Amino acid sequence: MLKTLIRKTKITYFSRRFADCGKDIKKTWYVIKEVTQPSASPRKLPKSLNVQNQLFLDKDQVRHQMTKFFAEVGKTTALGVVPSSSSRSWKQLLGPSCAKSMVLESVTEQELIIMISSLNNSSSDFHQIPAKSIKQILPSIITQLCHLINQSFKLGIFPQRLNLARVIALFKGSDREDLGNYRSISLMSVFSRIFENGYAKASAEFPGR
Template structure:
């Protein structure tokens, strides 16, 4: 079985293994553990935890289905002529003729950015003395968010699922492919040796033309990209079938219960990621006092005072140039690519707030929220332990942290 799974795992195809494995998964045993570990090492997870063979004296789970695809529904069929129950599963498939998919996006256009910039000039509030840094940041940030949500409204667009062939194939190649299909069909009844040679040559020439067209398309894609390393890896992942390593549709198995709800999945990830430090350090003899004593013992006391200098709006604009510009959106949908267009407008207010934070020794509450994305690593995609968290920090917190670092 391991040899067969090794061959299948080298492909980019999804795998479904089903049958009577003659090992009861409901009864803890060495064979049961070995079977599950074998399949899970290839990212295959058993679907059923209920009895699939019922006799007058036993109820065992011998028949099962192991797969690495997302299960949308499952059913055990009883009352068959055999004492083995039937198993029925429904999975998501990607077909060429599926209906166009609708997705919600927030278009960032030049006209929207211009409106956003013009409106912010009139809506950024005046910061009065006597208030805290946290109050001032909430005031400015909420005003920023209200205007952002008013301008950058989401729209629903239709995305057509197409072959990658359509990305690089010219109209001539499309016509040649249709001609080649016709020739292949004609081979069923045309046994002429001359015709077979013609089809063989036509097919060989078609492959050469496709190879050159695809090579030219990929070279242009990398050449015209702002990030050539990222574009190169994107091409490699697409061509090797690893482009779907980031799971957009996650399904978890918690205590033998399959979870599909987005809210439940988010709560389970939140619980798992927040408990990792506690579980990891539970059996360590650690405490704040022990850490402090260790520091006193091994680290000499510094005689240099640490002082922060006040910043100006110009400092904020200057430090922002050191931050990578990306379209990655934080918890509120803001990205560095959007903030760069309006930074000069709110930089004076941010400078006042950042200086107040330095004086008060505080970090604004709204800067402490980040968007956590679970990124799949390897193993079973049903286990939260096989995901690692990626935090997308608020844009303004990146600026503040960069200033403090400098």
């Protein structure tokens, strides 16, 4: 009973806060940050790492080696790929170009609500903002969010800050000192996923127009 009352009171309070923001996007983001209040504890690093038979015990050195490994893993993997024996360039492998320009139809608030509702509640981003929190405040931000996405369609610009991600290392098993036993995961912004879902829907509908 008490929890229900507290939740309703918070919803009423923050709904008023969002209403006071009006169309001021900057103030809206400040309130969103206040609502979410990230408090998740950081993931634990291994106590030591063995890199090419060199043992690292210092916490900063362990962090540096993991960062270096994941930053270079793509380049290292690419060096091991055997070049194609084909003499054709990548341009020759492409199909005919599209003569018509691609136009994305605006997303509606109702479509956006359906997309956001389908997000996993437990998923969170590098700001530790869970999707569940976005769903709770959605009635207060849906108009502004829909406007931002449609402006992105219209101008052909994806917000630069939504490209930021927090890369974390997940231990797969076996020896914790072996970097090969860790898998990197990029935590994108929840809002980045919402924008991407909007793009995906509009792009999928374009060929049928």
